[in-house]
Amino acid sequence: MKILIIGGNGQLGKTLNSIMPSRMGMDLVEVLSITRKDLDLCDIQSCKKIVKQIQPDYLINVAAYTNVDLAERNSEMAFSVNAFAPKAFAEILRINGGKLIHFSTDYVFDGKSNMPYKPFDLKNPINIYGQTKAEGEDYILDILQKSNQCFIIRTSWVISQYGNNFLLKVLDLLNQKENINIVSDQMSSPTSTKSLSNFCLELIKTIHLGKECSSILHWTDSGLASWYDLAQAISEYGKELGILINPAKINPIKTIDYPVIASRPLYSVLDITSTINSINLKQIYWRESVKEILHKIAKLQ
Numbered sequence: 001m002k003i004l005i006i007g008g009n010g011q012l013g014k015t016l017n018s019i020m021p022s023r024m025g026m027d028l029v030e031v032l033s034i035t036r037k038d039l040d041l042c043d044i045q046s047c048k049k050i051v052k053q054i055q056p057d058y059l060i061n062v063a064a065y066t067n068v069d070l071a072e073r074n075s076e077m078a079f080s081v082n083a084f085a086p087k088a089f090a091e092i093l094r095i096n097g098g099k100l101i102h103f104s105t106d107y108v109f110d111g112k113s114n115m116p117y118k119p120f121d122l123k124n125p126i127n128i129y130g131q132t133k134a135e136g137e138d139y140i141l142d143i144l145q146k147s148n149q150c151f152i153i154r155t156s157w158v159i160s161q162y163g164n165n166f167l168l169k170v171l172d173l174l175n176q177k178e179n180i181n182i183v184s185d186q187m188s189s190p191t192s193t194k195s196l197s198n199f200c201l202e203l204i205k206t207i208h209l210g211k212e213c214s215s216i217l218h219w220t221d222s223g224l225a226s227w228y229d230l231a232q233a234i235s236e237y238g239k240e241l242g243i244l245i246n247p248a249k250i251n252p253i254k255t256i257d258y259p260v261i262a263s264r265p266l267y268s269v270l271d272i273t274s275t276i277n278s279i280n281l282k283q284i285y286w287r288e289s290v291k292e293i294l295h296k297i298a299k300l301q
């Protein structure tokens, strides 16, 4: 079985790379991981060419234009990476065979609900990033859904010890400042790249066994949090583990008092009930994930 990971240098890509080969538990699995150095996703012809050359059984696309604010200004590039590149992957897989596992986001929803979003609820993104991801999903479903070749995994608030995510940014601020303001009225489920990587492996095993899986799956760590709750947990565990000596005081503020370029959904919790029925994996509570990531960071210091 040949697995091709696209976006190997991102936080989820790095985690997948670290657990994939050792955890597949299947014989004859070849895992290839490529980064921007090997493929610029804005080059659509090259996107097709590389898939044609490698002929993967599973293409896991974790590459994305993920800067939500910059996407408002660089919408052309965001659409290329988040919508047109996945479309190209879908088109070539439709011809050549192979399945696409594609990651997407809670930001395809408008956040106006007061109930967790189900996989086939109506999408209504309120920023460009969400629009680009929603369009990418639509292309993939149009091209690959009928032939059961696509699996879109939507998740939320991704954190890890890698890259440039909220946890690492807050850790820096808690170290450097006396006071920080964090939004307390946006709610979702923080989710670690480890949980997502484990989910991705379980999904491949499930598909490989010939079991039926939906073309859109929701997966997050369990529990709800605001950015403020997440920052508080980072501060608490950071102190406990000796990463933070005298962390900044965290002040809860409202979205309206924290002007940023892109609007964010206020409530983007994903309902994972239907996924739990088809994939054999236990959810982890988000605070456990935060603790585990901070443990890893503490070990590196």
Ligand SMILES: NC(=O)c1ccc[n+]([C@@H]2O[C@H](COP(=O)([O-])OP(=O)(O)OC[C@H]3O[C@@H](n4cnc5c(N)ncnc54)[C@H](OP(=O)(O)O)[C@@H]3O)[C@@H](O)[C@H]2O)c1
Residues within 6 Å of the ligand: 007, 008, 009, 010, 011, 012, 013, 035, 036, 039, 040, 041, 042, 061, 062, 063, 064, 065, 066, 081, 103, 104, 105, 106, 133, 155, 156, 157, 158, 159, 163, 164, 165
């Ligand atoms: N981060 C979140 O909070 C969040 C929330 C919900 C869903 N998601 C989804 O989860 C998935 C994984 O996200 P992540 O947090 O791991 O993202 P990430 O850390 O930002 O990684 C994205 C990767 O995409 C690569 N990339 C971007 N533009 C490219 C281009 N033109 N050509 C080639 N590669 C390019 C980046 O390359 P470089 O390393 O070279 O820049 C980076 O390695 C994405 O589909 C994202 O939409 C993320």
